[in-house]
Amino acid sequence: MHRRALLAGLVAAPALVQAQPAWPDRPLRLVIPWPPGGTNDIVGRLVTEAMAAKLGQPIVIENRGGAGGMLGSDVVAKSSPDGYTLLLGGSGSLTITSLVQARVPYDVATAFAPIGMICQGxxxxxxxxxxxxxxxxxxxxxxxxxxxxxxxxxxxxxxxxxxxxxxxxxxxxxxxxxxxxxxxxxxxxxxxxxxxxxxxxxxxxxxxxxxxxxxxxxxxAGARRSAVMPDLPTTAEEGFPQIEASTWFALLAVAGTPPDRIARLHAVLNEVLAEPEIRRKLLEGGAEVEPSESPEAFGRYFAADRARWAPVVRAAGMRAD
CATH class of the missing domain: 3.40.190.10 (Periplasmic binding protein-like II)
Known part of the structure; x- marks a missing residue:
């Protein structure tokens, strides 16, 4: 009797494994925390359209502008940690906004799970x-x-x-x-x-x-010359290496998203960023592709970027009430 039950369990086991749906099994959404038509919107739509084809599910764009990107970011911060809701983060909407807004409804350092950098200009x-x-x-x-x-x-x-x-x-x-x-x-x-x-x-x-x-x-205002305007010197070449300001874009999810889903999204994002046509279109927009080696690598970059801007914001007395 015990042997028959064991055999039945072994036969059923593959069926249980097969019953687990592949992820993702339904559409995802990308929250862009700015109105349609701007650089954020262009970058987000270009990249996620290509990602959707590889994931086998559409990625629905949701523009949520307002408060310097804070309103849209808050939507993602309060979403379910299942990997189906993504945020197009940026230097303005995440780094600067979190430093100058008087009241931020989330902790920018812990509310999000980094996926990877897209590009930087x-x-x-x-x-x-x-x-x-x-x-x-x-x-x-x-x-x-x-x-x-x-x-x-x-x-x-x-x-x-x-x-x-x-x-x-x-x-x-x-x-x-x-x-x-x-x-x-x-x-x-x-x-x-x-x-x-x-x-x-x-x-x-x-x-x-x-x-x-x-x-x-x-x-x-960067560490290296731009491929779009190669004759223009950098601030470092001009004698002021401390002046470094770039506009970057990246993908994030809400904190607590399963690591395997973050890893899948990171891998697919980097596959898309390796495509020559995607790189060309981003470069035409003044941004150079800069994929992250890992989600953790982008997380470190984001923390360092915020730490670099914090004293600048304090010294300038920047505050958006």
């Missing part, structure tokens, strides 16, 4: 051609002598551009007035019109104006 420092500077040292000299202080534009309080401008002023040892706008477009329009002389932002929206001569690029 160093910011470019530009001035209106009417400002008589062609290097960061010349900008430093002009800013020190300026009365009233030079002003710099940003896409808004607490944006990456706001923090980058504050970093530039701190490293150059000069006073500069921050003029916030409601987005990159309005800020760029006033810089092009010569109303604001200095602007730091992602490369993509600046590139055509630099090429047309309506803006003068001084440096790439």
């Amino acid at each position: 160093p910011n470019v420092i530009v001035v209106h051609p009417s400002l008589p500077v062609r290097s960061l040292k010349e900008l430093q000299a002009v800013a020190k002598a300026a009365k009233p202080p030079l002003s710099y534009a940003s896409p808004g309080v607490g944006s990456t551009g706001h923090a980058a401008g504050a970093m530039i002023a701190q490293v150059l040892g000069v006073e500069m007035d921050h003029i916030p706008y409601r987005g990159t477009g309005p800020a760029l329009n006033d810089v092009l019109a010569g109303r604001i002389p200095v602007f730091t932002n992602a490369l993509a929206p600046m590139q055509p104006h630099v090429q047309a001569g309506s803006l003068r690029a001084l440096a790439i």
Whole structure:
């Protein structure tokens, strides 16, 4: 009797294994914490469309803009830890927002499970051609002598551009007035019109104006030159390696998501990022693919990035109430 029961159990065991559904077995969703149409939206849709084909399930895009990316991030922070809800995180929506917002409804250091980096685009420092500077040292000299202080534009309080401008002023040892706008477009329009002389932002929206001569690029705020504008020196080459500001994008899930699902998403993401067409399209948008070696590696990068920006935000008194 005991032997028959054992044999029956052995026969049934494969059936139990086969009964476990493969993951994912239903659609996923990607929360993009910004309105449709911007760089965040473009990057998120491009990458997840390719990931969906490899996962065998659609990835539904959900745009949840507001509060510098905090509203959409909170949706993911409060979701079920099953790997079906993902977040398109970024330097602005996660790093800077978590440092400048007076009340953040989640702990950015523990609320999310890192999956991996997608891409990174160093910011470019530009001035209106009417400002008589062609290097960061010349900008430093002009800013020190300026009365009233030079002003710099940003896409808004607490944006990456706001923090980058504050970093530039701190490293150059000069006073500069921050003029916030409601987005990159309005800020760029006033810089092009010569109303604001200095602007730091992602490369993509600046590139055509630099090429047309309506803006003068001084440096790439990164450790290496951009493949899109290879003749433009870096801030390190200009003598100011402390100035490093980039716009990065990454995938995250909510904390507590099973490690095997995180590993699967990380592997599929990196497969997509290895595709030449994906790399080409991201590069055209001013961002270079930077896959993470592992979810843990991206987690370390995120922590270090936040630690680097924290003293800049404190010294500038940046606060979005």
